[in-house]
Amino acid sequence: MGGTMGWHLLRGWTVLVYLFMFLPVAVVVLLSFNASQFGSFPMTGFSFRWFVELANNDAILRAFQTSFVLGLMTAAISTTLGVLASLALVRYRVPGSNYISTLLIAPILVPEVVLAVALLLFLNFLGINKSFTLLLFGHVIFTLPFVILVVQARLVSIKRDIEEAAMSLGASPRQTFFQITLPLMLPAVLAGALFAFTISFDDITGTLFWKPGGVETVPTQIFAMLRNSISPEINALGTVMILLTVGLPLLGMGIARTLSQKRGG
C-alpha cells in the first residue's frame, strides 16, 4: 500500500516538474497567435498578424540571416573537425589521446560564461578585435564537443574488421574511408552537424560576449527587443525558434533512422 502511494506521489511530482518546464513554452506559443495588441492574456482572437509583422521587420530578418550563416558555417567547420578528431582518437594511436580527448570535450564542462570571457580576454591579450570570425570561432569551440561525442560513439561501434576486409579486397585506406567508414558514420555525422547548427542558432551567452557591434543573431535580437518592451512579436519569434530548435533535430533523427534502417544499420 505504502509503495503504491509513494509511486503516485512520485508520478504527481514528475508531472509538476514537466508542467513547470513546458508551461511557459506553451504560453508563448499560444500567445503568439493572440490577436490582441498586448503580449498577454486574455486571448482576444486567433491571428497570424504577429508572424506577418515579424516577416516585415528588417532587424529580425537580418538577425535570422546572421544566425543562419553563422549556424551553417559552425556546423560545417565543427563537423569536419569533429570527424577528423574522432578518426584520429578512435582509429589511430595518438600519443596522449586521453588528454586530447578530455581537452576537446572540456568546453561542455566549463560554464559558458567562463569560456566566453576567457576567449575574449585571450583575444584582447593578442590584440585581436571582435569580429564575425571570432564569433564563429567561439561557436565552433563549444559545438565541437557535441559533434565529437556523437561521431566517436558511432565510430567505436564500427568494427575495425569491416575496414580491414575492405582493404584486403583492394581498397586503399582512402577508398576504404569513403566507401565504408563514412557511409556507416553518416547518420552520426548528420546528427552532429544538426546539433552544431541548433546549438549555434540557439546560443546567447557566448554570442553576447563575442559578437561585434551592430551584429545581432536571433537570440541577441530577442534579448535587445525585450529591453524596450514586451511586444507580441517576440512571442511569434519565440514560436519560430522553438519550431526550428526542436523540429530540426527531430527531423534529423528521423532521417538518420530511415537511413540506417534502409542500409541495414
Place this chain on the structure above:
Amino acid sequence: MSSVHLNNIVKRFGAVTAVQKTSLEIQEGAFVTLLGPSGCGKTTNLRMIAGLLDPTEGEILIDGKRVNDVPIHKRNLGLVFQNYALFPHKTVAENVAFGLKYRDVPSSDISRRVTEALELVQLPDVGERYPKELSGGQQQRIALARAIVIEPDVLLLDEPLSALDANLREDMRVELKRIQERIGVTTVFVTHDQSEALAMSDQIVVMSAGRVEQVGAPEEVYNTPASEFVANFLGASNILAAECKSRSAEGVELETPIFGKLVVPAEKAPNLGGAGPAKLVIRAEKLLVAAKDAAAPDGVISVPATIEAVDYQGQAVRYFVRAGEAQLQAINMIDQRPFAAGDEVNLRLRPIDCAALPDQ
C-alpha cells in the same frame, strides 16, 4: 595460388612477444591450419601474412617475393574473420562485387562472377538482401564468397566457424573444405579447435606461447606428438615417466612402472636419442578397459586396474582408472554395458599404439 614463407618472424607488442622466431613453409594449394590455445599468436601470424601487422623481425615471402613492405590492399589476399565483417550498408551482391571494383574486371563480368561465387557457396538467391537479413552461417558463406571471388593468391581465415552453433559448424567445415579443394587456393586457417584442424587440414601447425611446437599432417601430429604440449592439446593422452633402455632399428625399448618393458616403433619416437629418461605417450582411446577374466591376445600388454570414475558420453565412455601409482584415462566405445566405478578390470595396451618423447 601461391606459396607462403615465413622466415624467422618475430613480433613484439611493447614488452609482449606474441610470436617468437617462427619459420614456416606453406606449399602452393595447401590447406594449413595454425592450431593452438587462445593467445598463442595464431592471429598475429595471420595478420602479418595479411599485411595488417608489420613483423618486428624476419621476412614474409609470398610466391618467393618479399612482401614486408607491400600494403594489405596490394597483396591480393582473401580474408575471412570470425564475425563475418560484411559491409552492413551494402547488399550481398555489392559485398561480393566489392573487391572486383578494384581489379580491372569489366562490369559485365562482375555480375557473372558474383553469381558464380554465390552459387559456389550455395546461396544463389540472396544477392539483393542486406547482410543483417541473413543468418550467421549464411553471412559467413557470403564473407567467403567475397574473399574468393577476387581469386586471391592466399586465403586467410581467422576462426571463421567459431561464431556458429555446433551443428552448423560441422556442416560449414565440410563445405569450406569442399570449396577450398574445388578452387585449390592456398589456405591458412586459424583455429583453437583441434577437431576442426584434424578434419580439414593438409598440414597442422601446432603453436604454443608464440612458438611452433610441431608441423605435420593430421595423423602425424595426432599419433606422433613431438612434445608433451602437442600430446595434451590434441585429444586426451596419458603421459607416463619411463626409462629408455636402448634404441634399435626395430624400436625403442622403454620401461615403465605400470606396463613393464615395451618396445615402441622407432618412427613413433623420432626425437628420442638413446638410453635415458623418457616419456611414454598413450592416447586415451588406445587404452582398452577389459573384463578381469578375459584373456588378452598376443602382443597386447594387460595389467590389473581399478575404475575410479566413469564419464558417460553416449556412444563412448571415459574411464578414470587407477593402476598402481598412476591415474590414467581411457576413452572406449561402449560395448553393451560400460563398467562402473569400483570395478576391477584389466587395462590393455598395444605397444605399437604408443609414442615416446624425450624427457623435456
